[in-house]
Amino acid sequence: MSKRGKKYQDSIKAVDKFKLYDLEEAVGAMLETAKANFDETIELHVKLGVDSRHADQQVRGAIVLPHGTGKTVRVLVFAKGDKAKEAKEAGADFVGEAELAEKIQKENWFDFDVVIATPDMMGVVGRLGRVLGPKGLMPNPKSGTVTFDVAKAINEIKAGKVEYRLDKTNIIHVPVGKKSFGNEKLIENIRTILQAIIKAKPASSKGKYIKSCVIASTMSPGFKVNASKLAE
Numbered sequence: 001m002s003k004r005g006k007k008y009q010d011s012i013k014a015v016d017k018f019k020l021y022d023l024e025e026a027v028g029a030m031l032e033t034a035k036a037n038f039d040e041t042i043e044l045h046v047k048l049g050v051d052s053r054h055a056d057q058q059v060r061g062a063i064v065l066p067h068g069t070g071k072t073v074r075v076l077v078f079a080k081g082d083k084a085k086e087a088k089e090a091g092a093d094f095v096g097e098a099e100l101a102e103k104i105q106k107e108n109w110f111d112f113d114v115v116i117a118t119p120d121m122m123g124v125v126g127r128l129g130r131v132l133g134p135k136g137l138m139p140n141p142k143s144g145t146v147t148f149d150v151a152k153a154i155n156e157i158k159a160g161k162v163e164y165r166l167d168k169t170n171i172i173h174v175p176v177g178k179k180s181f182g183n184e185k186l187i188e189n190i191r192t193i194l195q196a197i198i199k200a201k202p203a204s205s206k207g208k209y210i211k212s213c214v215i216a217s218t219m220s221p222g223f224k225v226n227a228s229k230l231a232e
Helices: 006-012 023-033 082-089 098-107 119-135 150-159 179-199
Strands: 041-048 060-064 075-078 094-096 114-117 161-165 171-178 210-217
Touching: 023 179, 023 210, 041 179, 060 179, 075 098, 075 119, 075 150, 082 094, 082 150, 094 098, 098 119, 114 119, 114 150, 150 161, 161 171, 161 179, 171 179, 179 210
Parallel strands: 075 094, 075 114
Antiparallel strands: 041 171, 041 210, 060 161
C-alpha cells in the first residue's frame, strides 16, 4: 500500500470524517487543503440510491457548467461533406471518417477527450464500441454527441459541457472546475450539476435518492456534503 505524501497527511487533519458539511463550508475547507503546486481539478462524487444494473434506473445526461471546467477539451468529430466542413469551422480538433476510425483501431490513438458523430456516421463509429466504450468516449444521443447539429455540440463542449453517468457502483464522478475558480464559481458549478442529477431521478427509484455527496481536489481528501439540503 502506497504511503500518502506529507501535504496530504497535513490536509486530512482538517477533515472531520463524521461531519456533513454545508456546500459552502465544504468548498471553502476543501480549497484550503488543496496545496499542490498546480491548478488542481475539483471533482464531485455522488452515490445514488439506484441500481445501475437495471435499464430503467440509469442516470445519465450532460449539462453546460456556468463557468466551464477550466480544461481545454480536444474534440474529435466523425462527419462527412458539409457537416465535416461545419465541424472544422466550429473549432473541432480532428474531423474525419473511416480513416480516423482505422487510426484508433490500428494505432491505439486517443489524443482526444470527446467524440461527436453525425447519425449517418454511426455505422463507422459503432465498430469502435469496444475501444471507445470502456473509456467513456462512445458518442451517445443522450449526451448530445450523436447529432447533425455539430457546431452546437462543439460549442457547448468547448464552453464546459460535462457528461454525468453512473458507474458500476452507482456513483457519478464529474469534474466541476479548477482550484483557481475560487468558492463562488465552484459552488455555482456544483449546484448546477446536482440540480441536473436530481432532475434526472428515475421514476422507478425508491427510497433515498442521493445517498452521499463528496467533493475533493486532485490531491486532497474528500469532504462529505449535506446531501439532504442539496436535494431540497
